[in-house]
Amino acid sequence: NDYKIPVNTIVSYNEKQNRRLKRVASLKEKLAKALKNDEISIMIQPRLNVTTGKISGGELLMRWNNSTVGPVSPVEFIPISEKDDQIFYLTHYLMKESLKLGDIFAPEAGNDRPFSISVNISPSIIHAEKLHDLIQYTEKAGPDFTYEFELTEGVFLGVDERVADELKLLQSRGIAASVDDFGTGYSNLEYLQDLNINVLKIDKKFIDGIPGRGKQQHLVRAVIQMAHALNLLTVAEGVETPEQFLWLQKEGIDEIQGFVFSKPIELVALQDFYDHHNKNRWAFLEK
Ligand code: C2E
């Protein structure tokens, strides 16, 4: 009975682990210079009001393109930036860039105005109490724009006083608070009743299975109903097909964000996208 230790497996696992650590270290070093080297850019993904067919706002999403490494996904570089102060500098830059929308985009009065700009706020920003630094930018935005700050469920793990205070600060400045990637964290639901939250963004994971998979349909339907009972606006993330859209519309979702309507686009492309959309609001369903 010759039992052999799978040596190769162990070696290759260590090598993989090693390569990973090296990449993270190298990215961390390059990320520290990314802003100075002009490697960071900001995209916007428009959001649609399902009832009116009008554009309600858009989410700002960060992009990093390094000359030697190439494009790096935010899924990879945001967690690295959260390990130190980098995420503060990056989010400052994003807020500063968001003010450019005032020059390059003008939503029509009585139409889709004000336009809501969504910003992803890392938990570390809340925990380091750096939110007030970012709020100053929202005061410089003109009357055409409002802001929504997206927080992931992790922020609400064990609701503490600080988080409640930060949320009150947002409300007092007219900034909406949303729960991003709802349903993927591990928090209990207590925060939904105790804290000032305005918007629930249902994660793509749940949207992927509809229509069709019974359990996911029940879940999404129940989440929409619960959110509405709590006076929260509901947004479905990652809607890719007309079938998903129509099902969500039937179930009373308020807004959608996803490739079925638009991928993230350059800030300078927003006006054209907006004008084109307003010529035929439901054209995207006919593709
Ligand atoms: P998120 O906040 O949940 O953003 C939505 C992500 O889903 C974006 O990916 C978007 O491009 C993608 N998406 C939207 N609709 C669809 C769809 O229909 N199909 C598919 N397959 N994907 C869709 P992205 O831009 O790669 O960002 C990934 C994550 O990185 C974000 O998830 C967010 O957690 C983080 N992130 C991006 N920018 C920032 C930022 O400025 N600050 C912070 N803290 N995090 C950011």
Ligand code: MG
């Ligand atoms: Mg988000």
Ligand code: MG
């Ligand atoms: Mg999200």
Ligand code: MG
């Ligand atoms: Mg998500």
